[in-house]
Amino acid sequence: MSALKVIKIGGKVIDDNQKMDTFLEAFVSIREPKVLVHGGGSIASGMSERLGIKPNVVAGRRITDTETLEVITMVYGGLVNKKIVAKLQSLGVNAVGLSGADLNIISATKRDPEPVDFGWVGDVDQVNPEWVTTFLNKGITPVLAPLTHNGSGNMLNTNADTIASSVASALSSDFETELMLCFEQTGVMNGEKLITEMNQLLYRHLRDTGVVTDGMIPKIEVGFQALKNGVRKVNIRNFEDVAKPDSGTVFISN
């Protein structure tokens, strides 16, 4: 099987054109077939604010109401996705920007409104990787927005780490897949110190002692899920190190 890298770029990098350029220039230096999954950074919430859409927050998490879904569809599926595709084209990489609705690549179900109704948030049902494989075999780089659809005409907001992990898992029967979750930090940190290797036992310890908190918890769990689902290598690393062989926090399955 040939190698494939599924690379997620997120966090504050998305908000900063110069950092995105740095990332994409490193990204295109990777020779292997690759899939890029992007988040939306804070552009969507900034856009909502400019549009006068009041944030609807329950239990510290933002609800994807109908207006917010429209903003997310615009910002993730349009602005961020097409800017990346145009930039990749200028760097000599033929890319195609896709949401989960396009070619029915990722279908999802709207999350149960109990106990908390998060609105138009989708949990991935199925990844249909055939077209992604076709693109990769023809030298095309798919660029996936964190949007899925429910098959009944609605787009859904889906976490970009989850998209990356699900797609990497689905492609693991055809490729030796590596999942890289890239952001502005060096990896999983304990204060100033990088944790270079992570297994389940260490993760639970770090979580239970409050070293790993908030958004890092689902990110790490998504990483372990990918390993469990056949992805060969998983790591969390800095966006500038995307083309380096070993970097950041490497996941170990045991």
Place this chain on the structure above:
Amino acid sequence: MSALKVIKIGGKVIDDNQKMDTFLEAFVSIREPKVLVHGGGSIASGMSERLGIKPNVVAGRRITDTETLEVITMVYGGLVNKKIVAKLQSLGVNAVGLSGADLNIISATKRDPEPVDFGWVGDVDQVNPEWVTTFLNKGITPVLAPLTHNGSGNMLNTNADTIASSVASALSSDFETELMLCFEQTGVMNGEKLITEMNQLLYRHLRDTGVVTDGMIPKIEVGFQALKNGVRKVNIRNFEDVAKPDSGTVFISN
């Protein structure tokens, strides 16, 4: 050669969810391979207004400044495009939403700033129809947003009729292509009366006598251009009549 319909939907239909549903339900009843090209209606200008972006108008035409280009990329490439794709999926049609940057389908050059600088507006250089043909041959319906790219990392705003005409022309070596420009009117009108057939002589007469004015002029010229470039049939018709065999104003090349 097999038949292909390149169908453009634009005008006020885009702004009206119910009309779009009516259109898309008729659209999916067409059995032949088909490409859908959409405009942006007034959603982009409404969004600009909500965002406090002042319209920059020269000689009666809106300038695509950098902020406006971002809005257009969001609204056309994200909101309108993905809504259509999700709806088509729900109607059992596997669709893929694309801008001209995706798969480098349409490259363009920023229009010369002299005599009037229209900003980030692109004139089509080249249509690369290979992937569109691949999709069509696999039963996929491409849905094209009116956005191109310049190959240097910038998206460009390109008229949707021009996109439809250029794509129909480029596909005419592989398909017997029909171009349909659909909108909320019945066709080209002389007052209350539908003009059922249009040739160059009649067009020039109608234009010179002020019957055909404003936005209808470039639309008709784009139609004649398509006929000249190998498109077999061209017509301008009402969006509700998209699946009917003969309807609206039919173009005749002489």
